[in-house]
Amino acid sequence: MSFPWAEQYTPKHPLMQWVDEKLPVPRLVYNAVGAGYPVPRNLNYFWNFGVLAGLALMIQIVTGIIMAMHYGANDLVAFSTVEHTMRDVNAGWLMRYAHANGASFFFIVVYLHIFRGLYFGSYKAPREMVWLLGLVIFLLMMATAFMGYVLPWGQMSYWGAKVITGLFGAIPVVGEPIQTWLLGGFAPGNASLNRFFSLHFLLPFVIAGVIILHIWALHIPGSSNPTGVEVKGPQDTVPFHPYYTAKDGFGAGIFLIAFSILLFFAPNFLGHPDNYIEANPLSTPAHIVPEWYFWPFYAILRAFTVDFFFIPAKLLGVLAMFASILLLFFLPWLDTSPVRSGRYRPTFRKFWWILLADVAVLGYCGGAPAAEPFVMISQVAAAYYFAHFLIILPLISRFEKPLPLPGSITEAVLAKYGKTDGETVAVPAE
């Protein structure tokens, strides 16, 4: 699909005409991320993060494949093969630090991408499927990241695996058999390490596949934009190439600079020192914490300290942690306001900022030791998190009076540059 005014692929070179007849892959690319895809002309920098997430995935796949060439997925040698990569493999230190920090940057850009979607109502009709597939990617990323963190077989790898698979142990009756089945034993061991490696290698390609679906679903209605007003005509759009390829090129440069600063000058800043200690089943670390990108969910997990009658607190925590992500799948039907963009929703906008602060607080508490006052703070923050999505958002969409929307994207762009509304009518299509 595309808008009727989308540019058409017309190969001039006979070779390209020949290819186009036999297998129109260049045409597919042209229509997907080339000049054949008309995009709203008013996207701001927050629309860069989808492409940056794709770039982060590619960095992960390339560095990961090279690291796999030097890695031994066996609990006796895993830790030392990683050290071998760091010390004796040509540029091995670069591959490993790029992979470890690349995971963090993947999550940074994806979180920005998600919060952009939350602010500008990108999850709303007709783009619900884009949002749902994005959440599937997010879940796959979390699984991949978790299993990847186990592979170096350090102390946090081992105890993280034990804690996270232990979550399944909280399920009544079948919990413990499930945990044993997942680990391939009663505790993390060689069987767990091997299957985690196998799945960690597989899942990024599954993610790549779902990304194709995500982009496909996006191209049915076309990209959203900061006003939330749908495209009305050719004057509202520009071709993706060269306009947004150029902008994404600049965005990628900024991304790579930030990435390089961490990668080359503070590569262990986001890691935990305990993971440089080889896994030891007999010695439990003082504080078991996951990687920073799981901290908000870890805080929700630990916030439940009181049994609810016959439901143990641990099971409540596990249910709440899964619910905190699953509820996002219902978001398009919880927020019923017909106005998409937070720009024109004064009440919604305030609560969006509270949510952002709330998730930051949850993240901080998730990284802190499970002691007071962090548990109490995370209880209040987690209560807000659920209330925000399940109670406050539906109420806001019901009672909020949105601000007047611009008549079209072009009108909003012209208003930004100080032209009056009257003139917009006369603006010809570009």
Place this chain on the structure above:
Amino acid sequence: MVRIGAFLVGLFFSGWLLVSFLLGAVAYVTDPPAATVEHEFHLTPKHVSFSFDGPLGKYDQAQLQRGFQVFKEVCSACHSLKFVAFRDLAALGYSEAEVKAIAKQWAIKAPSVDPATGEAATRDPVPADHFPKPFANNVAAAAANNNAIPPDLSLMTKARHHGSAYIYSLLTGFQAQPAELLKEFPDAKTPEGLHYNPYFPNLNLAMAPPLTAEGQVTYGDGTKPTVDQMSQDVSAFLTWTAEPKLENRRRAGLATIIFLLIATGLAYMSYQNIWADKKKAAA
């Protein structure tokens, strides 16, 4: 339906979290958590400066050689360095012949097999060998060290927060238990066989002070071997063993960032150039 269900789920989770919060807050107020001796007496590492501090700092080869000497003459009696090979010492400025000699004369021999009988034997290490372990296994290590296994030191400075300063602080931090500690926590007396050190997480560690007197090693370059100097040198050496590629990394990083700044500047200009007609039309 979706919204009613969501409302009930939200009410349940948020409500129960607030109940848990209230119960926790009441418990916190009526029965505040007791102060622990670790909380009150554990110290964060001392401030110490090294040549490799800062984003572009480099190792000081002379200091690494001195630190290696401290490791060789003091630490290596109990601690292994299993991820480091003798050949790696070339990075400290030793020639090939010197590395060969260091390996050959190493006090601990490399495990080997007697070619005639197939029985376990030992041989002189060669540059390709990693540093041989001082104990055959953990049981032997524990038996010889009051039941505590001396940890491998290869990665120690990366395996602790502020690792380089931590090693230095630990080595210079042994002291008598403060009187106020015993007054406040009479049960926290350092047990027999352990040694009080406020930089160690639980305050008492099995290792006896390893660097006790000035002149414990004799430096070839004339540096005065005070306990403080030896501690700094061995911390620097162990920073190198944990991060041998630090200088390559920083050099590559500088070049990468200069390249990226230029490339991003060009990308920005190209972005502005491509959008110029759109912005002009609007403005």
